Amino acid sequence: MADQRVLITGSAGIVGTLMRPRLRRSGRVLRLLDLAAQPEASGGEDVELITASVTDPEAMAKACAGVDAVIHLGGHSRESSWEATLDVNINGTHTVLEAARAAGVPRVILASSNHSVGFRRNDEAGADGLPADSTPRPDTYYGVSKAAIEALGSLYHSRFGMDVIVIRIGSCFESPLVLGPRGLTTWLSPDDGARLFEACLSYPSPGYRLIWGVSDNTRRIYSLAEAEELGYKSLDNAETYADQLADLPAPTGVAAEYVGGPFCTAPLGAHNPL
Incomplete structure (x- = not known):
């Protein structure tokens, strides 16, 4: 019998795909839920695959x-229409939390985003970086949805005693190169992402926490103190890719001034840049 069973929603997405091999542990079953097709178990994986939507209460109750x-990663990961954002990101997260509460799940980790505070100015960051619990200043409908799930997580902790950790992820890709120079600030390496999720899974009785999900990048503007309190230790730094980005123009104007970068000027309800 497994010592631990972890449900990951949105497991076929970018972050879920990166975390699947990195969160594999002896005695742990990963229950992977997504609407998209997922590869069958291989290489000794102990996984349970579920094809379902986070908006389906019955499916989430079973999951x-x-x-x-x-670990709730499911939802639109980019800007979408208000209707789609409300349905999947906000109502979907409520469905997940309600199913977890009813099933007696003691801990939920919610994936938020830097875009929940996208209209915070970069120069607000002090010597230790922008605090992880900075109040929301969303830059898009997507950012609004992330601010909403942070509030939902707080509610479910306060009302029901559930441990809820909200991670404001900068950007988690194989490398920061896909993001251009902005990635040197926001990158969360996949290996650091796994270290962060492990810390969130193992820390005793965290209560409600808001933390940043970034690597210890030379150019980061985000505080790591809150994540480090949970036992997170970043071992990667986006600066190792800086030479490969040296010939690209750095962000200017609004994209350089605000945490949300280009999201701050992209059209609402339209597919936004990284």
Whole structure:
């Protein structure tokens, strides 16, 4: 019998795909839920695949049964229409939290984003970086949805005693190169991402926490103190890619002034740049 069963929603997405091999552990079952097709288990993986939407209460109730923790990555990961954002990101997160509560799941980890505070100015960051619990200043409908799930997580902790950790992720890709120079600030390496999720899964009785999900990048403007309190230790730095980005123009204007970068000027409800 497994010692731990972890449900990951949105497991076929970018972050979920990167975390699947990195969160594999002896005695741990990964229950992987997504609407998209997922590869079958291989190489000794202990996984349970579920094809379902986070907006489906019945499916989420079944998915949360017998689970020790939920890592909620599911939802639109870019700007979409208000209707789609409300349905999937906000209502979907409520569905996940309600299913977890009803099933007695003790811990939920919610993936938020830097875009929940996208209209915070970069120069607000002090010597230790922008605090992880800075109040929301969303830059898009997507950012609004992330601010909403942060509030939902707080509610479910305060009302029901559930441990909820919200991670404001900068950007998690194989390398920061896909983001251009902005990635040198925002990158969360996949290996550091796994270290961060492991810290969130193992820290005893965290209560409600807001933390940043970034690597210890030379150019980061985000505080790591809150994540480090949970035992996170970043071992990667986007600066190792700086030479490969040296010939690209650095962000200017609004994109250089605000945490949300180009999201701050992209059209609302339209597919936005990274």
